[in-house]
Amino acid sequence: MSAILEVHNLAKSYGNFDAVKGISFEIHEGEIFSLLGPNGAGKTTTISMLSTLYTPTSGEATICGYSITNDTMAVKKCIGVVPQDLALYEDLSARENLSFWGQMYGLSGKSLKIRIDEVLEQIGLLDKAKLKVKTYSGGMKRRVNIGVGLLHQPRLLFMDEPTVGIDPQSRRAILDSVKDLNKNGMTVLYTTHYMEEAEELSNRVGIIDHGDLIAIGSQEELTKSVGETDTLILHVGEETNPETLAEEVRKIKGVLKAEVTDHQVSIITPTAEELLAQVVTHANNLGIKIKSIDIREPNLEAVFLNLTGRALRD
Amino acid sequence: MKKILAIIFKDTLVRFTSPIEWVFFLVLPIIFTVVIGASSGPSGDDRVNMIVVDQANNSLSETLITSLESSSSIKIEIREIEDANSALEQKKISSVLIIPENFNQQSLVSQNAELELQQLPNNTEALIAQQAVQAVLSRVSSVVDIANGSVARAESLPGFKFESEAALQVFFDSSLEKAQTLLADSPNRIIEEKGKTKDSVEFDPRSNASAGQLITWVFIPLIGLSGSFAYERQKGTLRRLLTTPTSKGLFLTGTIIGQVMTAIVQMLLLVLFGIFVMKLNWAQAPMALAVMLISSALAAAALGTMVGTFVKTESQANGLSIMIGMVMALMGGCWYPLELFPQTVQQIVKVLPTTWAMQGLLDIVLRGQGLTSILPEAGVLLGFTLIFMIIGIVRFKYE
Ligand SMILES: Nc1ncnc2c1ncn2[C@@H]1O[C@H](COP(=O)(O)OP(=O)(O)OP(=O)(O)O)[C@@H](O)[C@H]1O
Numbered sequence: 094m095s096a097i098l099e100v101h102n103l104a105k106s107y108g109n110f111d112a113v114k115g116i117s118f119e120i121h122e123g124e125i126f127s128l129l130g131p132n133g134a135g136k137t138t139t140i141s142m143l144s145t146l147y148t149p150t151s152g153e154a155t156i157c158g159y160s161i162t163n164d165t166m167a168v169k170k171c172i173g174v175v176p177q178d179l180a181l182y183e184d185l186s187a188r189e190n191l192s193f194w195g196q197m198y199g200l201s202g203k204s205l206k207i208r209i210d211e212v213l214e215q216i217g218l219l220d221k222a223k224l225k226v227k228t229y230s231g232g233m234k235r236r237v238n239i240g241v242g243l244l245h246q247p248r249l250l251f252m253d254e255p256t257v258g259i260d261p262q263s264r265r266a267i268l269d270s271v272k273d274l275n276k277n278g279m280t281v282l283y284t285t286h287y288m289e290e291a292e293e294l295s296n297r298v299g300i301i302d303h304g305d306l307i308a309i310g311s312q313e314e315l316t317k318s319v320g321e322t323d324t325l326i327l328h329v330g331e332e333t334n335p336e337t338l339a340e341e342v343r344k345i346k347g348v349l350k351a352e353v354t355d356h357q358v359s360i361i362t363p364t365a366e367e368l369l370a371q372v373v374t375h376a377n378n379l380g381i382k383i384k385s386i387d388i389r390e391p392n393l394e395a396v397f398l399n400l401t402g403r404a405l406r407d
Numbered sequence: 408m409k410k411i412l413a414i415i416f417k418d419t420l421v422r423f424t425s426p427i428e429w430v431f432f433l434v435l436p437i438i439f440t441v442v443i444g445a446s447s448g449p450s451g452d453d454r455v456n457m458i459v460v461d462q463a464n465n466s467l468s469e470t471l472i473t474s475l476e477s478s479s480s481i482k483i484e485i486r487e488i489e490d491a492n493s494a495l496e497q498k499k500i501s502s503v504l505i506i507p508e509n510f511n512q513q514s515l516v517s518q519n520a521e522l523e524l525q526q527l528p529n530n531t532e533a534l535i536a537q538q539a540v541q542a543v544l545s546r547v548s549s550v551v552d553i554a555n556g557s558v559a560r561a562e563s564l565p566g567f568k569f570e571s572e573a574a575l576q577v578f579f580d581s582s583l584e585k586a587q588t589l590l591a592d593s594p595n596r597i598i599e600e601k602g603k604t605k606d607s608v609e610f611d612p613r614s615n616a617s618a619g620q621l622i623t624w625v626f627i628p629l630i631g632l633s634g635s636f637a638y639e640r641q642k643g644t645l646r647r648l649l650t651t652p653t654s655k656g657l658f659l660t661g662t663i664i665g666q667v668m669t670a671i672v673q674m675l676l677l678v679l680f681g682i683f684v685m686k687l688n689w690a691q692a693p694m695a696l697a698v699m700l701i702s703s704a705l706a707a708a709a710l711g712t713m714v715g716t717f718v719k720t721e722s723q724a725n726g727l728s729i730m731i732g733m734v735m736a737l738m739g740g741c742w743y744p745l746e747l748f749p750q751t752v753q754q755i756v757k758v759l760p761t762t763w764a765m766q767g768l769l770d771i772v773l774r775g776q777g778l779t780s781i782l783p784e785a786g787v788l789l790g791f792t793l794i795f796m797i798i799g800i801v802r803f804k805y806e
């Protein structure tokens with residue numbers, strides 16, 4: 094498989110602050126590649142550099158064979174961008190928005206009209222196309238925002254957290270449409286901080302944290318790296334201090350890691366079931382009420398926890 | 408080219424999406440033009456009102472009042488002192504003239520006669536009234552001088568003597584009357600005060616209003632171009648645009664040309680209103696008019712581009728452009744003729760594009776001049792365009 098995107102030591106600093114610290118990866122034609130990372134990890138900064146908005150502080154990348162620093166116009170023709178924040182004219186209708194953006198991508202006349210109808214169909218807004226965008230729900234706006242990036246049928250589509258802040262139904266629709274697009278041959282770079290989205294969509298995942306790409310590979314490859322471990326998640330009462338429990342749990346033999354986030358303690362261990370009784374006893378001794386317990390097979394969350402010592406979310 | 412048209416089309420859609428925009432685009436400018444043009448229109452009575460209190464009630468005070476009545480710059484009304492005072496206090500009137508009891512020939516000659524002129528401070532109308540009273544008074548005194556002269560002449564005739572004081576008074580009165588009729592046709596000095604424009608052309612408030620309001624209402628939205636740049640930045644649409652194969656230059660060109668074209672349409676509509684409804688002389692030099700309208704719009708758009716680099720948000724930009732536009736219009740002579748300003752101010756306001764735009768348009772609509780006489784104004788406006796545009800583009804923020 095040929096690489097449609099190659100990134101070499103790409104870095105971006107804002108003043109003294111290194112938002113992206115020299116990352117390298119490639120995306121193969123036809124795959125969905127997810128950049129998974131928490132808030133502030135550097136996902137948007139990376140996408141901004143790749144879509145030629147920001148000049149990298151150092152490093153280089155090529156897209157469709159063109160350099161993102163020297164051949165920006167050729168790069169822009171090859172990519173579609175769905176920005177994290179809505180970028181639409183809310184006083185115009187969906188159709189007017191698509192028409193304008195289509196022309197900015199160089200479409201015109203009949204082919205523009207055909208594409209607008211196809212995209213409206215795709216994002217399920219054919220019947221509401223004449224209404225002003227500001228009258229739409231959050232989910233509908235997100236869909237128009239995505240539609241704009243599809244108009245010129247780019248070979249490579251950047252989607253920056255396209256499901257943030259919307260209802261589960263719209264989210265489902267968006268995830269399905271990403272898969273559809275991919276089936277029809279579009280390569281997708283998808284950023285998210287939802288592990289489930291990365292798991293569901295991607296052929297390969299890059300985990301990004303504090304500007305570093307700390308792991309990269311297919312889901313199986315990544316989870317294998319944490320070994321045959323499970324994650325035991327204890328949800329505790331709000332009035333208690335889970336840190337004391339985590340401290341006790343770390344002393345138990347067979348516990349690789351125990352981390353606290355909000356009101357849950359995540360324990361990585363190869364022997365979850367066997368530990369369960371001991372953990373509960375410790376909790377009782379400390380007077381900590383356990384509300385529920387989950388045991389999870391190895392997943393990206395565990396990978397992130399293993400690599401950073403922190404949970405992905407919050 | 409197609410992309411530029413698309414940008415223009417999009418901007419026009421966005422701008423006129425709210426019906427209120429039409430109010431600013433045409434309705435308000437027309438209302439202001441009509442109201443301001445008419446409030447001081449030459450067809451109506453534009454004399455300054457003044458109350459006269461006559462406490463003397465003699466032939467001389469009557470002469471004075473008749474002269475005042477025939478003045479072309481003030482309109483008088485005879486009232487009692489109490490009425491006069493309260494009108495002045497309530498600022499219903501700007502000047503009150505009190506003719507004291509002791510106002511007669513003798514006191515006038517001996518310079519004891521003191522007319523009392525009460526006025527509101529810092530008021531142009533009061534100033535005009537004062538000048539009118541002085542002019543009339545000097546005419547009356549010269550009439551009295553003449554009558555006194557004839558009395559003296561009669562007395563100096565050998566062997567002639569007035570039989571009584573009464574006879575003398577009768578002679579005096581008739582001389583006064585004669586002198587007055589003779590002087591009645593003499594030119595009134597106040598007229599010069601009225602048409603105080605530098606040039607010989609008479610000031611026409613309707614032309615002034617038409618040109619001035621046109622500039623005001625076209626400059627403000629063009630400076631508001633700063634707002635559309637801020638809007639595109641805030642909405643993230645500018646960022647998105649820069650990820651499409653459309654260059655920054657194309658974006659700037661399209662946005663600016665679009666606004667300038669809209670402004671030119673707006674100006675043409677206002678000019679048409681001036682021609683067909685107000686019967687003004689806009690059409691006499693079409694080339695000159697075209698040059699003036701385009702150069703004014705360009706200067707304002709360039710100013711808007713520059714202002715756009717100093718603001719963060721759309722609402723800041725809107726507030727600022729209304730403020731800048733209004734101040735520039737007021738100081739540029741778009742609301743009051745520049746000639747009313749002190750000489751130094753008249754020099755200082757030459758740093759404003761509105762001043763030049765206004766003078767150029769007045770050359771056409773008021774002074775009936777053509778292309779050659781507006782070239783300096785147009786040149787200065789294009790100079791402004793160049794300076795503002797360079798600063799605006801160099802400083803332009805895409806983030
Ligand atoms: N223009 C900027 N100036 C200074 N710092 C910035 C700028 N843009 C981003 N940053 C910082 O760079 C880091 C990475 O930001 P970025 O937007 O790339 O993160 P992200 O992974 O997209 O996060 P999120 O999930 O919240 O969108 C953050 O710490 C952010 O505060």
Ligand SMILES: [Mg+2]
Nearest residue numbers: 136137138177
């Ligand atoms: Mg982001």
